[in-house]
Amino acid sequence: MENYKAQKIERKWQMYWRDHNVFKVADRPEKPFFNLTMFPYPSGKLHIGNSMNYTIGDAITRYKMMNGYDVLSPMGWDAFGLPAENAAIKAGAHPKVWNAKSIENMREQMRRAGWGYDWDREVSTAHPGYYKWTQWIFLQLYNKGLAYKKAAPVNWCPSCATVLANEQVISGTCERCHAEVDKKNLAQWFFRITDYADRLLDDLKLLDKWPEKVKKMQENWIGRSEGAVIDFKIESTGDIISCYTTRPDTTWGVTFFVFAAEHPLVEKLVKGKPHEKEVMDFVKRVKRQSIIDRTDETREKEGMFLHDYIINPVNGEKAELWVANYVLMEFGTGAVMAVPSDDQRDFLFAKKQDLPIIPVVNPPDRKTPITAEEMEEAWCKPGVMINSGPFDGKHTPECIPEVIEWMERQGFAKFEVNYKLRDWGISRQRYWGVPIPIIYCDKCGEVPVPEDQLPVELPMDVEFTGKGENPLAGSESFVNTDCPKCGAAAKRETDTMDTFVDSSWYFFRYLCPRMEGGAWDIEQANRWHPVHQYTGGVEHAIMHLMYSRFFMKAFHDLGLTKHVEPFGALFTQGMVNKVAYKCRVHGYMLDNADGGDDGKCRKCGQKLGVKSEKMSKSKFNTVAPDEIFEKFGADTMRFYMMSDSPPDKGLDWVEEGVHGAARFLNRLWDTVAAYAEQLADAPTSMGEVPPDPEKVAALRRKTHQTIKKVTYDFEHNFQFNTAIAAVRELINHMRKAADPDLPLPAEMAEPVREAVESVVVLLYPFVPHICEELWEKLGKKPPLVNVPWPKYDEKIAAADEVEIVVQVNGKLRARIQMPAGSDKDAMIAAAKADAKVVGYIEGKNIVKEIAVPDKLVNLVVK
RNA sequence: GCCGGUGUGGCCCAAUUGGUAGAGGCGUCGAGUUUAAGCCUCGAGAGCUGGGGGUUCGAAUCCCUCCACCGGUACCA
Missing domain, CATH: 3.90.740.10 (Valyl/Leucyl/Isoleucyl-tRNA synthetase, editing domain)
Known part of the structure; x- marks a missing residue:
């Protein structure tokens, strides 16, 4: 039997999915399911938070496909923003170049993780073909009076040399660089989100598939x-x-x-x-x-x-x-x-x-x-x-x-x-963002750029000095233009838009990513929206989700969509934490595995504090997905993240847990491969052991119970940890019922086949590579996304005999076996007849008799 | 301060919503396998469910109160 070689089979199936267009979805779906995950900022490297997000999303994609849905699972890049520009200043590379390279890296990492996307729909907010429409949206809002300019005291980060939204100021400091934020009076562009305050508040009621927590946070933020x-x-x-x-x-x-x-x-x-x-x-x-x-x-x-x-x-x-x-x-x-x-x-x-x-x-x-x-x-x-x-x-x-x-x-x-909610200030004094399509003319004043002149493209002749001045303002070719109204010499607005503007409508562009005649096709939007499942970090509970809701309502009023809410169901994953070591005096440091000694500070020898905290480079407690891929394979990372704790709570990253995940996959491989061989031998003789009907029934029961449990967990808040635990139980049960290394007794062949196939299918959404490979070993045809999600038979899943607990005055006194579904009288009679119980009730007055079907009997005596 | 959330074997976490506290995993220990260790297989132990009070025949679950940690928000009149 061949050993489990993760990297080899992972590469094989990733190529298979790509070459067979497995995740390509039709424009005219029969059963549409828009499965959206929050697109990343292309920093160049996936972090664990992304991995968590997309692993959950991928499990949903595959599960829904197996349930017959046409799943739209797109991926793209929230590509404008400060880091690219800062990197450009530092490295001397143009942000565009830096950006393209980062995207390429991350696309490759995503392939290696095995997440299934319809790559034909990839979008990047920094592409002129995308931001042309961001500008177009700005003009629609402008024409409706929803975009306006006013001098306002703004939050100014002296270190980043830019304006910050209220939401980007964390207790008086910049959320990025943590510098103290100043107040400055500047002419700024705003979106009139306050016009929608009441609707943003009222429509929270429509979002019954959103976490209460997020709705509450939005409610507080609106602050009516x-x-x-x-x-x-x-x-x-x-x-x-x-x-x-x-x-x-x-x-x-x-x-x-x-x-x-x-x-x-x-x-x-x-x-x-x-x-x-x-x-x-x-x-x-x-x-x-x-x-x-x-x-x-x-x-x-x-x-x-x-x-x-x-x-x-x-x-x-x-x-x-x-x-x-x-x-x-x-x-x-x-x-x-x-x-x-x-x-x-x-x-x-x-x-x-x-x-x-x-x-x-x-x-x-x-x-x-x-x-x-x-x-x-x-x-x-x-x-x-x-x-x-x-x-x-x-x-x-x-x-x-x-x-x-x-x-x-x-x-x-x-x-x-x-309302506490304020209008959304979108002006940023930065180069790497969407230029605001406004021209200032001495005669005509503020003039919007005509739609047929979009996009207003970012110029390439700019210098990145790192000084406070916006590089755009220094670009002659950009700033100087003609007034669209009177033709006189005029100047362009040099502010660019907050990147939250870009990400407030990307779920539209995915529907028609290359469309040239408009931002999106209204019919497509009406068909695919609202997003059936949106998954992302809880850190976007306020800003991103509020802005997207605002845009959706504004688009609705502009006749651009029939819907009023963008995201029908929301799932927020928890944070990924890992132990960090901290000296009271000298701050965070690497753990003692790296040259330190016994958890003591290398500088002062004091005992280091050990606490699980949110992963961060500054705390030296990050984990790089790449390293896990190389060491164990993508399935191991995926399995570990999904099996340990419920995904809406946080995950405590423990190295041993990863080993446990790798061990499980090896065991899964060995077990299924061994059974595959036994099943291929198609046993016909009854063997030496006489048939055991209860053993057969027990395995089938376990199989159907497991299918039921996993299905339930997918449909109820994605409790993947318990779903996976149930599958592990089934494997353990099966191994005990029929040794995979011995020829199968004839009567066990079919029950084992049913169990093994179920295991592979049920685990597929979490660890797709190994499952495709094992599916093939079982003589089946890939890909598994085309295999219908298994149905369970309630009758087979039901136990025919159950254990009833007998309590006397609330204390456990006996356990009795009874046929499932016995009526209350029968249960009470059986309880009273039990020898152990008799000792407790003899000569006493029974005041009350309580029976819970298939569970317990409680006799209250005096 | 206010609004959420969480607290269960040494650790990560279950308990289908009021009915046997324990599913799964990590770690530990033991046995088997091995020349040995590891891997692997099988098995074991471990608890006043954060504290206190209440409701109930029965509470991890519901109510009150206090404590600890996490997240959001913060002089919003």
Whole structure:
């Protein structure tokens, strides 16, 4: 018998799949199934996260094909972005060249992993044939008023020299380089995603096949709140200033009023006043504070009195006007009515600045009204309104609608819904991205590039200096152009788009990747969408998925698709972790396998901390798929990743586990090959051992139970670890029932054949190479994707005899064998008759008899 | 802080949703095979299910509370 040679058979089948176009899918499918995995950034090397993603995706592709679906399984490249440009700066190569090479490498790695794709549909977002349509989409949004330019304070990463979206700022630092992010005022392009806030929120209800977790994250990010906008009058100037509040019921408790440092009225109010310098110095200081400082909640709240007052519209009371560092310009109106009795931030500020506190909500269990002196913190829970004029005695927050109505009648407030979601800033001051198709003309102003002039291509005559300036701005041939309207000399926009724009519509382009007359064919989109299964990392739960949903809805409104949601079902895989070794003083280091000693720091000798953490180069705990392919083969990597833990949770990468996977595949090989030989000998004699009907039935039962289990796991959240465990059980059972190295007894030949074939078919989605090879050894015709997924027979799978547990007062006292499906009376009677049970119930009163069919009997006695 | 999630043999994890705590794997130990080790085959042990309280005939599962870790988010008025 030949040994299992992974690399040899893997290459053989990879060539087979390619040469036979196994994963090519028809444009007009009978049973369409769009199986999408998140396309990678072509960094040049697959990382383990990709491998996890695509191994899950490939298992689904093959499973669905075996179930008769026309599976669309495409692959492409999210090819624009910073790393290519940075690499270009470093290596002196053009990003285009660097990119092409990276893609080639990764395509080869994907082949070696054995993932099945329809390569005729490959797309790259950096290809002019693709980004032409990204620009076209920009123009459609622009014409609809959904793309606009405005000067806005933006997150500026000084190290990357570019603008970052809010979502790319991780607690005040750049998500890429971790430098502290500054605020900068720049003219920027935005997409009006906020117009869709309510629909993005409401339609989450349609996504019943999305993880609750992801929907919740999106809900939080959209951050819908209801409240009122209330107008206050400034005493000195008579200016009306509005503020948004979710608690208009507490307006009687307003004791001061606070502006954000960026609020334009601040400067106006102090202009020429004695305290002008003091206040403006404070404003400047706050503005200069980094985002890190400003968003650190534990930091002291500071502020300055503006020596001016506000008139509270509900009762005409005066309240001091302040500017403070804890109010954000970005939310609401940048001005806050402060109710220290009901808001902990206002409370702390009032205490610090010695401002008055008026309780307006009385804790419900109190008989007498609470006083300001009694309060140790703000009361923001439900209660009874006090000191609130006409609303005294009412319960809040229930009466908020009534309060708003009352205010609206008086004309100084109105109901309003607010969102945390901001418009999507897409401008990037970088070369390696999609040029924004806008031209600036002195006479005509901002002019969109006519559609027939697309694409606006990236110029090649650029210099990569690594300095802050966008290289595009330095390209004469690019910048200088003619105005499409009047023909006069004009200049091009030099900002490029955020790469999330590229990836927000790629699932359309896969449908018609080479189409020239349009971005996609609407009929095809209506047919293949929404994506039947989308699989990717949970790190894209907010940005990518939100932007794609927004695009889908905008496309719908533009008549470009009939659908409103892009992804019907979503599966998010967990992170891949591995132990990392960390010294408290000297940081992460290689583990002790590499020259270290007994887990001690090589620099200081202190004991290293050992903890499983997300794989990262900086932690020295990465694993390269390539190395696994070389050492063990792709099937081993695939098997290990799928067999160890449920894929939606994380995976702890353990070297021994990989060995275990390799061992299993060897055993699978030996076992199936041995059975193949025995089966080929087609035994006819009964042998010396007499036939054993129960043994035959038991093996068949196990086979059908296993098919049922694996099918169930595919249909329920992809619990591949338990599916694989079930197959292992079947193999163990079969080996015990019929020694693979001995001639098969005649009566076992068919049951064994059924079991062996099932094993190979059931494992195929996970380890396709070895299974194709074994399938051939069994005398069958490849490829396995054409073999129908096995059906199980419920009758064969059902046990005819079951073990019933007998409890007395909840304690296990006996086990009895009974025919499956016995009725409750029979079970109870049998339980009472059991000799062991009798000892426990004799002479006692049976209070209650519980029977669970085929499971247990519980007798409650006194 | 707030919103999610997780906590089960030494380790990764099952338990078809309230019914025997243990499927599968890793590691360990033992036996067989081997000149020996490894590989391979067969077998074994190991637990108050994070702590406490409650509901129930019965709780890993449901409820309350606390703790630990992971993820998201964060002065959003």
